[in-house]
Amino acid sequence: MLSELGITHIEFRSAWRTNVLDLDDDQLNAAARILRRYGIAVSAVGSPIGKIGVGDDFDAHVVRHERALQVADVFGAPYIRVFSFFIPEGSQPGDHRDEVMRRMSTLAELAKRHGVILVHENEKEIYGDVPSRCLDIVTSVGSDHLRLAWDAANFVQCGVRPFTEGYAELRPYVDYIQIKDARLADGVVVPAGDGDGQVPETIAALRADGFDGFFSMEPHLKAGERYGGFSGPELFTKATRAFTAILDAQGITYR
Numbered sequence: 001m002l003s004e005l006g007i008t009h010i011e012f013r014s015a016w017r018t019n020v021l022d023l024d025d026d027q028l029n030a031a032a033r034i035l036r037r038y039g040i041a042v043s044a045v046g047s048p049i050g051k052i053g054v055g056d057d058f059d060a061h062v063v064r065h066e067r068a069l070q071v072a073d074v075f076g077a078p079y080i081r082v083f084s085f086f087i088p089e090g091s092q093p094g095d096h097r098d099e100v101m102r103r104m105s106t107l108a109e110l111a112k113r114h115g116v117i118l119v120h121e122n123e124k125e126i127y128g129d130v131p132s133r134c135l136d137i138v139t140s141v142g143s144d145h146l147r148l149a150w151d152a153a154n155f156v157q158c159g160v161r162p163f164t165e166g167y168a169e170l171r172p173y174v175d176y177i178q179i180k181d182a183r184l185a186d187g188v189v190v191p192a193g194d195g196d197g198q199v200p201e202t203i204a205a206l207r208a209d210g211f212d213g214f215f216s217m218e219p220h221l222k223a224g225e226r227y228g229g230f231s232g233p234e235l236f237t238k239a240t241r242a243f244t245a246i247l248d249a250q251g252i253t254y255r
Helices: 025-037 058-075 093-114 131-141 152-156 162-173 199-208 232-249
Strands: 009-012 041-045 079-082 117-121 146-151 174-179 214-217 223-225 228-230
Touching: 025 058, 041 058, 041 214, 058 079, 058 093, 079 093, 079 174, 093 117, 093 131, 093 146, 117 131, 117 174, 131 146, 131 162, 146 152, 146 162, 152 162, 152 174, 162 174, 162 199, 174 199, 199 232, 214 232
Parallel strands: 009 041, 041 079, 079 117, 117 146, 146 174, 174 214
Antiparallel strands: 223 228
């Protein structure tokens, strides 16, 4: 299916109903052989690093992060997707800022040692859920090994109009684009261009400023929750064609 759609990379999240960080070495090597057989590379390790509470055990999470770095090395992945910790319900994000920055700085320093770039994805209910706090993270940590992944749908689900309210300030730090759209009215995820994620405007601006990176299909059209999502072959194909139609309409070449 990926070959038919012209997709040459995957963002590796799981295999055999197991999270990528929980696969043993034999399973990782088996996955690598399968990908090589079909000529598919890995753009990023879609890790769950940072998807724990800001007060949860960080030492154990660092061990898990080190596994993510090993996985990136196995697949030659240039990026690892990370998050900035769930904020307890009823508290203010600012109350946890110092701890978030300490943790993100540690993760970035470890990534630097391995020559891998972390891309922070804006996600509901974490510290970096809205543009201002995404900017706070990346500028406060100040590491070339911590950049941003842009997820329009997640911004919409936080009540943000992504391009209008976040693009200009975040673009200097954005390396990786998640393709997912959603409606402001109800937060429902829809194909790119059918929601309020301002995907066409964002793509036009990326083209204008010379972006030449990865677009990662993350449609979540059948199911989506805190720790993952699913579309299935038919809906994944529908989502991919909706996005490539936007590229085609703007005369953007891609592979």
